[in-house]
Amino acid sequence: MTAAPIGLRTGLRLGRSLNRTNNVSIVLGASQRAYASFRPLHHAGPRRSDWASSSRKRSFSRSSHAPNATKDETRPPLLQLRNAWLRSVWAAQPDTSHSGTGGALDWTIRDRAKQECWAIIGPASERGGRARREVVDVSPHNLPRARSGSTTTETSLIFGGPASVFHHCSDQVILGRSRPKQASSKGGDDLTAICQQIHGRPYHPNVHPFLSDRMSGTAGELRRTPHDAIKHVSFATQIGGTGGEFVNYSARYGAIREQDRVTLYERLMDLLGVPVGLVAAQKMLPDPFAASTGTAGDAVGLFKWSSEQARQTANERALEADAVVRQMAPLLLIDDHLLHRPVIALSNGQTRRARILSSLVSGAELVVLEEPYSGIDAGTRQKLSQLFARLHAERRPRFVLVLREQDEVPDFITHLLRLDESGAISHLGERKSDDSNQATALSHDAKSEAAPRNLPARADPYDLLLRNAAEDVGRGDERQPPIISMNDVSVAYGNTKVLDSINLRIWPGDRIVLAGDNGSGKTTLLALILGDHPRSFSFPRDQLSLFGMARDEPLNARPLLGQRIGHLSPELFNAFPRKSAERGGLTVGEVIASGYGNVFARRSYSEAQKQRVWALLSRFAHLVKSSDGRTIMEDAVQADRGGAPDLADVRAVSSRGFTELSHGSQAVVLFLRALVGRPRLLVLDEPFQGMDAKQVETIRRFLDDSTARSVAPDRWAIGETAEEKAADTEARQQMAIVLVSHYESEWPTRFGRLIRLKGGLVEERV
Numbered sequence: 034m035t036a037a038p039i040g041l042r043t044g045l046r047l048g049r050s051l052n053r054t055n056n057v058s059i060v061l062g063a064s065q066r067a068y069a070s071f072r073p074l075h076h077a078g079p080r081r082s083d084w085a086s087s088s089r090k091r092s093f094s095r096s097s098h099a100p101n102a103t104k105d106e107t108r109p110p111l112l113q114l115r116n117a118w119l120r121s122v123w124a125a126q127p128d129t130s131h132s133g134t135g136g137a138l139d140w141t142i143r144d145r146a147k148q149e150c151w152a153i154i155g156p157a158s159e160r161g162g163r164a165r166r167e168v169v170d171v172s173p174h175n176l177p178r179a180r181s182g183s184t185t186t187e188t189s190l191i192f193g194g195p196a197s198v199f200h201h202c203s204d205q206v207i208l209g210r211s212r213p214k215q216a217s218s219k220g221g222d223d224l225t226a227i228c229q230q231i232h233g234r235p236y237h238p239n240v241h242p243f244l245s246d247r248m249s250g251t252a253g254e255l256r257r258t259p260h261d262a263i264k265h266v267s268f269a270t271q272i273g274g275t276g277g278e279f280v281n282y283s284a285r286y287g288a289i290r291e292q293d294r295v296t297l298y299e300r301l302m303d304l305l306g307v308p309v310g311l312v313a314a315q316k317m318l319p320d321p322f323a324a325s326t327g328t329a330g331d332a333v334g335l336f337k338w339s340s341e342q343a344r345q346t347a348n349e350r351a352l353e354a355d356a357v358v359r360q361m362a363p364l365l366l367i368d369d370h371l372l373h374r375p376v377i378a379l380s381n382g383q384t385r386r387a388r389i390l391s392s393l394v395s396g397a398e399l400v401v402l403e404e405p406y407s408g409i410d411a412g413t414r415q416k417l418s419q420l421f422a423r424l425h426a427e428r429r430p431r432f433v434l435v436l437r438e439q440d441e442v443p444d445f446i447t448h449l450l451r452l453d454e455s456g457a458i459s460h461l462g463e464r465k466s467d468d469s470n471q472a473t474a475l476s477h478d479a480k481s482e483a484a485p486r487n488l489p490a491r492a493d494p495y496d497l498l499l500r501n502a503a504e505d506v507g508r509g510d511e512r513q514p515p516i517i518s519m520n521d522v523s524v525a526y527g528n529t530k531v532l533d534s535i536n537l538r539i540w541p542g543d544r545i546v547l548a549g550d551n552g553s554g555k556t557t558l559l560a561l562i563l564g565d566h567p568r569s570f571s572f573p574r575d576q577l578s579l580f581g582m583a584r585d586e587p588l589n590a591r592p593l594l595g596q597r598i599g600h601l602s603p604e605l606f607n608a609f610p611r612k613s614a615e616r617g618g619l620t621v622g623e624v625i626a627s628g629y630g631n632v633f634a635r636r637s638y639s640e641a642q643k644q645r646v647w648a649l650l651s652r653f654a655h656l657v658k659s660s661d662g663r664t665i666m667e668d669a670v671q672a673d674r675g676g677a678p679d680l681a682d683v684r685a686v687s688s689r690g691f692t693e694l695s696h697g698s699q700a701v702v703l704f705l706r707a708l709v710g711r712p713r714l715l716v717l718d719e720p721f722q723g724m725d726a727k728q729v730e731t732i733r734r735f736l737d738d739s740t741a742r743s744v745a746p747d748r749w750a751i752g753e754t755a756e757e758k759a760a761d762t763e764a765r766q767q768m769a770i771v772l773v774s775h776y777e778s779e780w781p782t783r784f785g786r787l788i789r790l791k792g793g794l795v796e797e798r799v
């Protein structure tokens with residue numbers, strides 16, 4: 034749930050490399066003071082509706098193009114694909130208005146506001162995900178080439194720039210990105226640079242017909258590039274670098290470095306072409322909000338205006354940009370406090386909203402939102418849906434949503450492109466009346482967070498938890514010393530209180546759901562429990578005790594704590610080192626074994642530890658799939674004996690390279706890593722992200738069966754003898770578990786405690 038830097042990928046400009054000098058500090062101080070006293074809200078900036086019409090007057094504005102100028106029927110389509118060939122999308126079933134055969138896709142997205150809004154739905158599996166990405170990012174290579182002398186509309190690519198150079202780039206031109214995404218080979222940086230120089234020019238009117246008038250317009254301000262007009266905001270799980278290094282995801286809890294203090298407001302202003310505050314300082318530009326010194330010094334110098342008039346002009350532009358930011362931010366539930374918070378400090382959900390805001394502020398005309406609801410709390414999911422529906426209906430901008438198959442489809446979606454596990458298009462066209470696909474989930478009571486994800490229907494998870502609590506199921510053993518104890522613990526950043534007087538005990542055997550809206554303090558609380566938060570060192574033992582000791586006790590040193598706590602979170606998933614096995618990366622078995630001591634590298638392990646890794650893996654190996662979606666164990670079983678898995682099968686899975694696995698399988702392996710050392714506390718923060726329904730169900734069943742007073746016989750016990758198995762069962766029942774999930778439907782059925790946070794306070798306690 035930690036924040037990631039705001040979406041530079043969505044078009045925010047990268048600042049110049051930081052060059053801190055004494056001068057910068059002086060100017061920065063001045064600009065911050067000036068800005069602190071600056072209250073641009075009183076300024077009568079254009080209303081959002083005026084904003085579009087006044088866009089041509091304003092040099093920074095990139096707002097939508099005259100929204101209602103054309104009738105729906107005559108509007109050029111937003112997307113028109115003819116005979117596009119997609120490698121991963123191997124089959125398609127035509128319907129009346131859209132068709133595809135084999136890998137060749139015909140698909141039109143018309144600009145019909147309320148009547149047509151598309152979602153692309155694909156499974157989270159590696160193969161399904163690849164097909165999904167290909168549909169969003171059709172590459173020029175996939176479109177048929179122009180036939181010489183042909184007049185047919187199948188002429189698919191028209192390059193305004195040097196096509197040959199462009200052709201070599203792995204450029205994506207269709208729905209999502211309109212600029213080179215990555216350079217695939219050595220020397221790619223050069224290619225990328227060349228492509229970036231020309232990226233505005235190549236475009237294909239048949240693919241994005243709605244851009245035609247912009248491109249042919251003679252007035253300078255009409256000549257918008259696809260890059261300006263189409264934004265791709267991706268929240269899909271990003272797997273970290275392949276260099277094998279571990280990324281320190283807990284850095285945000287500590288003192289934020291000066292250069293990382295850039296606020297959301299400063300990022301957004303920069304996006305509108307108005308660097309202010311720290312961004313201005315980093316770019317070594319004068320700050321338009323800085324008070325004029327009125328001295329001759331204004332005429333010269335790196336951080337000075339050339340004249341008083343230049344300063345005034347810049348100030349006026351800055352005020353206009355400020356008005357735009359402040360009008361749009363509340364739509365995304367971003368208030369003044371959040372606007373002025375360092376981007377790095379935003380919570381996961383806040384970061385996602387900020388990235389959507391950046392695409393809106395930039396004036397994009399078509400925004401492709403990938404997995405916009407994951408990591409977002411139920412209430413906000415509902416509000417976001419209402420916002421998207423309203424904006425799409427008004428074409429400010431138009432949206433295309435990319436969803437996983439387990440996501441709910443919001444009501445305003447009228448058309449679907451649905452891909453199945455194998456990459457086949459199972460539906461392309463209007464949403465069928467019976468194709469509700471959990472759409473009603475968004476209209477559920479927000480507090481219940483009930484948003485089913487293709488999981489079997491069952492009793493209301495919240496009611497189930499209350500019943501468990503009443504029957505003492507999922508409740509820890511309070512006769513034993515608590516594992517974690519917090520008394521009146523508060524955490525504040527400056528004046529912002531993030532946790533407020535928290536009192537909490539976690540007992541052996543507890544099964545706790547930690548709930549709360551985005552920004553309510555869950556990650557911060559977990560960071561204290563995990564001992565990752567620097568503040569955890571400052572509390573005396575009677576305020577914060579981890580395993581009966583203060584955090585700074587030698588017995589709570591990081592490696593020792595790592596042996597007692599198993600942990601999985603989206604941040605750990607993203608940060609885990611990934612290097613291919615050929616380059617010395619970890620195998621599946623080595624990743625699981627790295628859970629002993631919670632390290633992120635290969636170590637040597639005892640024979641007993643290896644045996645446990647294999648024994649644990651044997652229970653879950655059937656869930657481990659390679660990146661092409663094939664179950665490794667099944668392959669082995671089918672090819673060899675067709676029988677139950679034996680040690681050879683398990684070893685085959687264990688020796689596979691971790692990076693060879695699908696996303697969901699990597700998450701399963703990291704779950705086993707968290708378990709392997711028989712931790713006394715298991716912290717599972719959104720553990721199911723990226724897993725398919727079968728993987729989620731199996732892990733949930735494992736958690737349920739590991740709860741004391743389980744009704745099911747323990748089929749997960751590990752050991753040779755009955756005594757060993759009993760000891761293993763006992764250890765799992767004694768393990769306390771804290772789970773965070775924004776989806777109630779993912780809660781295991783035998784949890785018996787709930788802590789719900791709101792604004793840093795405990796709002797509900799079961």
Ligand SMILES: Nc1ncnc2c1ncn2[C@@H]1O[C@H](COP(=O)(O)OP(=O)(O)OP(=O)(O)O)[C@@H](O)[C@H]1O
Nearest residue numbers: 034378380381382526531551552553554555556557
């Ligand atoms: N270094 C910081 N400076 C200022 N505010 C911070 C800092 N770090 C976190 N915050 C704020 O603390 C609040 C709690 O953040 P936290 O990440 O704990 O929320 P969360 O409940 O985990 O949210 P989410 O569900 O979105 O992940 C947020 O409002 C966040 O902006």
